[in-house]
Amino acid sequence: MTELKESMKIAGARLKKRHAAETRFKALGIGALAFAFLCVATLFTSIISNGYTGFLQSYVEIDINFDESVIDPDGNRAIETLKDADYAKLVKESLRETFPEVTGRRDKRTLYGLISSNAAYTLRDMVLNDPSLIGQKKSVWVMASDEVDMLLKDVFDRKEAEDTRPISDKEIAWVEKFEKAGKVETRFNTNFFVAGDSREPEQAGIRGALVGSALTMLVTLVLSFPAGVMAAIYLEEFAPKNKFTYLVEVNINNLAAVPSIVFGLLGLAIFLNMFGMPRSAPIAGGFVLALMTLPTIIIASRAALKSIPPSIKEAAIGVGASKMQAVFHHQLPLALPGILTGTIIGMAQALGETAPLLMIGMVAFIADVPSTPFNPATVLPVQVYLWADSPERAFVEKTSAAIMVLLGFLITMNALAVMLRKKLERRW
Amino acid sequence: MQTTIFTVTVLLLALIGYYMGRSRAVTSVGGDIRQLHSLPRHYGYYVSLWCGIPAFILCLIWLVFEPQIVNSLVLSDISTIDPDASSAVFARVLSDIKFLASNGIGRGSDDPEMLRAAEHYNQLKVMGTGSLAVAIIAFSMIGLVVGRKSVNAELKARNQVETVIRWVLLASSVVAVLTTIGIVGSLLFEAIRFFGKIPFTDFIFGLEWSPQIALRKDQVASEGSFGAIPIFAGTLLISFIALCVAVPIGLLSAVFMSEYATPAVRGIGKPILEILAGIPTVVYGFFAALVVAPTIRGLGDRFGLDVSSESALAVGLVMGVMIIPFVSSLSDDVIRAVPQSLRDGSYALGGTKSETVTQVILPAALPGIVGAVMLAASRAIGETMIVVMGAGLTANLTANPFQAVTTATVQMVTLLVGDQEFDSPKTLAAFALGLVLFCVTLCLNVIALQVVAKYREKYD
Numbered sequence: 001m002t003e004l005k006e007s008m009k010i011a012g013a014r015l016k017k018r019h020a021a022e023t024r025f026k027a028l029g030i031g032a033l034a035f036a037f038l039c040v041a042t043l044f045t046s047i048i049s050n051g052y053t054g055f056l057q058s059y060v061e062i063d064i065n066f067d068e069s070v071i072d073p074d075g076n077r078a079i080e081t082l083k084d085a086d087y088a089k090l091v092k093e094s095l096r097e098t099f100p101e102v103t104g105r106r107d108k109r110t111l112y113g114l115i116s117s118n119a120a121y122t123l124r125d126m127v128l129n130d131p132s133l134i135g136q137k138k139s140v141w142v143m144a145s146d147e148v149d150m151l152l153k154d155v156f157d158r159k160e161a162e163d164t165r166p167i168s169d170k171e172i173a174w175v176e177k178f179e180k181a182g183k184v185e186t187r188f189n190t191n192f193f194v195a196g197d198s199r200e201p202e203q204a205g206i207r208g209a210l211v212g213s214a215l216t217m218l219v220t221l222v223l224s225f226p227a228g229v230m231a232a233i234y235l236e237e238f239a240p241k242n243k244f245t246y247l248v249e250v251n252i253n254n255l256a257a258v259p260s261i262v263f264g265l266l267g268l269a270i271f272l273n274m275f276g277m278p279r280s281a282p283i284a285g286g287f288v289l290a291l292m293t294l295p296t297i298i299i300a301s302r303a304a305l306k307s308i309p310p311s312i313k314e315a316a317i318g319v320g321a322s323k324m325q326a327v328f329h330h331q332l333p334l335a336l337p338g339i340l341t342g343t344i345i346g347m348a349q350a351l352g353e354t355a356p357l358l359m360i361g362m363v364a365f366i367a368d369v370p371s372t373p374f375n376p377a378t379v380l381p382v383q384v385y386l387w388a389d390s391p392e393r394a395f396v397e398k399t400s401a402a403i404m405v406l407l408g409f410l411i412t413m414n415a416l417a418v419m420l421r422k423k424l425e426r427r428w
Numbered sequence: 429m430q431t432t433i434f435t436v437t438v439l440l441l442a443l444i445g446y447y448m449g450r451s452r453a454v455t456s457v458g459g460d461i462r463q464l465h466s467l468p469r470h471y472g473y474y475v476s477l478w479c480g481i482p483a484f485i486l487c488l489i490w491l492v493f494e495p496q497i498v499n500s501l502v503l504s505d506i507s508t509i510d511p512d513a514s515s516a517v518f519a520r521v522l523s524d525i526k527f528l529a530s531n532g533i534g535r536g537s538d539d540p541e542m543l544r545a546a547e548h549y550n551q552l553k554v555m556g557t558g559s560l561a562v563a564i565i566a567f568s569m570i571g572l573v574v575g576r577k578s579v580n581a582e583l584k585a586r587n588q589v590e591t592v593i594r595w596v597l598l599a600s601s602v603v604a605v606l607t608t609i610g611i612v613g614s615l616l617f618e619a620i621r622f623f624g625k626i627p628f629t630d631f632i633f634g635l636e637w638s639p640q641i642a643l644r645k646d647q648v649a650s651e652g653s654f655g656a657i658p659i660f661a662g663t664l665l666i667s668f669i670a671l672c673v674a675v676p677i678g679l680l681s682a683v684f685m686s687e688y689a690t691p692a693v694r695g696i697g698k699p700i701l702e703i704l705a706g707i708p709t710v711v712y713g714f715f716a717a718l719v720v721a722p723t724i725r726g727l728g729d730r731f732g733l734d735v736s737s738e739s740a741l742a743v744g745l746v747m748g749v750m751i752i753p754f755v756s757s758l759s760d761d762v763i764r765a766v767p768q769s770l771r772d773g774s775y776a777l778g779g780t781k782s783e784t785v786t787q788v789i790l791p792a793a794l795p796g797i798v799g800a801v802m803l804a805a806s807r808a809i810g811e812t813m814i815v816v817m818g819a820g821l822t823a824n825l826t827a828n829p830f831q832a833v834t835t836a837t838v839q840m841v842t843l844l845v846g847d848q849e850f851d852s853p854k855t856l857a858a859f860a861l862g863l864v865l866f867c868v869t870l871c872l873n874v875i876a877l878q879v880v881a882k883y884r885e886k887y888d
Binding site: 381 | 600602603614688781782783811862
């Protein structure tokens with residue numbers, strides 16, 4: 001009897017141990033998933049907390065004397081003179097009037113640095129719109145420079161010691177004078193969406209990158225979608241089962257796993273150096289990304305075609321359709337939702353891709369917004385890379401803001417793909 | 429511009445051909461289309477194809493050969509260059525001539541010979557385009573006439589059109605093969621040129637990497653050294669750290685999701701991992717440089733460790749997070765492929781869930797998991813943006829994860845971004861690194877895909 005009790009006791013202890021191990025293992029699994037969740041959360045919070053201020057911009061109200069002797073000394077209001085006039089001088093004069101106590105060349109230059117060089121363009125546009133402003137005095141809201149912007153957004157700490165902070169006490173005093181007079185305002189940064197790239201953080205915008213991305217994606221889609229779908233149709237429906245077909249299949253699977261930077265090398269050696277395509281242009285970028293997304297589209301399209309029951313094809317052939325007609329009239333339309341889902345996911349990958357585009361020179365600084373796929377351009381992720389590399393503190397929030405826009409597009413595309421799949425996909 | 433006009437013309441002719449073929453087919457049987465072999469539109473397609481294909485082939489041939497012919501003709505005008513000079517000299521003279529031809533002014537605009545060459549170039553271009561236009565339209569017309577003539581009720585138009593479509597489908601699937609050939613060809617070609625300048629053994633076994641080529645010949649270290657060992661070591665170090673993060677976490681979350689999680693939990697967990705997979709690498713790079721690297725540096729300072737601000741650890745951690753979803757989704761597949769009967773057997777013997785997982789499921793799924801890890805490793809080795817933004821540029825030969833190391837992809841980007849001369853060993857070195865990268869990842873992928881495919885068959 002005691003023996004049995006003893007062994008029950010041992011078994012009970014062991015069972016306890018085993019259950020503890022079970023709990024531990026489960027906790028590990030939960031921990032792993034929690035870690036992934038934590039990563040996503042940290043990433044998004046750090047991007048959003050850094051980036052939301054990128055959609056805002058500080059403006060300063062200054063009194064401008066639209067001095068005729070500066071803008072239009074001849075007095076004939078010729079458009080050319082008005083266009084080329086020295087509007088920056090007006091801004092400087094206004095600042096000197098507001099701060100008469102500032103003397104000395106260096107201090108003055110620091111003072112002028114409070115206002116973005118964009119202010120001159122604001123004034124020019126005002127005068128060109130309404131030449132009757134000349135000779136008048138008017139208070140105008142102009143863009144603050146990036147350093148003032150950072151100060152007003154509390155990125156630079158006013159209480160920190162002067163030599164460790166990038167803005168001097170003097171400048172802070174000047175800005176505070178504006179603040180006291182209620183001449184400082186933070187507005188939505190429309191400039192961020194309408195301007196091209198710039199060396200000045202406060203003037204930099206993503207329009208050029210957005211258009212460049214759109215053009216590149218257009219080229220990619222036009223090239224890879226038809227080719228991918230046709231290749232999938234051939235491999236799924238027509239290809240004989242032989243060595244060549246096997247080679248093509250192995251090839252496609254491997255191509256999907258080739259590092260993206262290698263496609264960049266291919267683009268550089270073949271498209272740029274051999275075919276002489278323009279450097280930095282969306283057309284070359286589109287070709288490279290098309291080759292990259294091709295395997296994704298082929299694999300997705302084949303899966304979609306495979307999921308159509310063979311009875312559909314057999315019925316079509318039974319009533320006299322040729323194989324080609326059965327595929328194009330019946331199987332392809334039914335497989336289209338799956339094909340489109342795969343294509344959208346492939347395009348989302350291409351939209352976020354950076355490395356191969358660096359290889360073909362899409363990293364140049366380009367301030368103009370491209371208008372055709374043959375113009376030099378940059379794309380959104382490359383713009384993120386370029387800004388992340390810039391030393392100015394203000395570019396951090398621009399970078400994060402650009403990332404938010406990029407992620408916005410990617411999430412929309414993926415959500416679209418999921419919706420499409422849920423709505424249109426049929427279970428047979 | 430010209431290409432657009434050509435394309436539109438040919439398309440227009442093809443459209444005309446479509447209607448001509450159709451109406452001819454219909455009239456040939458007096459409107460009773462039951463007597464035709466194929467549907468009327470197939471006759472239309474048939475004539476369109478006759479019209480378009482010859483013109484298309486001509487265009488392709490033209491695109492390939494025209495620049496070469498024009499270039500050699502123009503270059504033969506210039507007497508001053510040595511016919512034995514290197515191809516780079518020719519290319520420079522040629523680009524000068526082209527610039528001169530399109531802008532009217534530029535380098536060499538004081539040289540009458542260059543000016544003549546530029547004028548000749550313009551002439552040739554105009555002449556070439558003109559003759560191409562005539563030839564294309566003539567070809568299309570002839571095709572139109574021939575195609576239309578052969579239309580009759582017995583013509584098997586549908587079969588012929590379908591044969592053409594079949595060839596087009598085949599051609600599309602060959603694009604993937606051509607891409608691979610293009611990759612291998614370009615990498616090999618440039619890498620062989622590189623190994624012509626730098627011995628292969630120096631590259632593979634050299635311990636020092638400093639590809640700076642001096643601007644002047646008399647500067648010190650004008651040779652540059654191309655020993656790739658530090659780069660391979662750095663790549664492996666960062667990939668190893670990444671796998672140390674990704675494999676346990678990916679595997680555990682896959683096990684949890686497939687064996688433990690209720691459908692509701694799976695409904696949350698799966699999207700999270702998908703989000704991780706969908707974030708562009710440039711965002712991870714920014715995150716590594718902005719958040720993770722300073723944090724790790726700060727932690728290191730607290731414990732009195734000397735941590736570089738571009739430490740391999742920070743980059744490896746972020747890269748590990750990036751490849752978690754690869755490991756987890758691939759392992760999820762293989763774990764699900766383990767037959768339920770194995771699980772049931774284990775439970776019947778009294779095994780707990782964790783014992784079933786560790787002693788039955790994981791051993792059964794091991795080949796597939798190894799394949800998944802290999803695919804993840806190939807991802808990590810080829811990853812570019814995270815390391816470009818977060819890792820260092822100097823090639824340190826070290827195994828200390830707190831120091832900055834560099835990787836093959838970082839070096840490729842730094843060597844090829846910016847102004848480049850295509851003949852220097854500096855740019856060619858990038859292709860040599862690319863070749864190594866391609867070979868390594870290809871081997872990993874081929875083996876992994878085979879293992880996974882074999883494994884799937886085993887339980888199917």
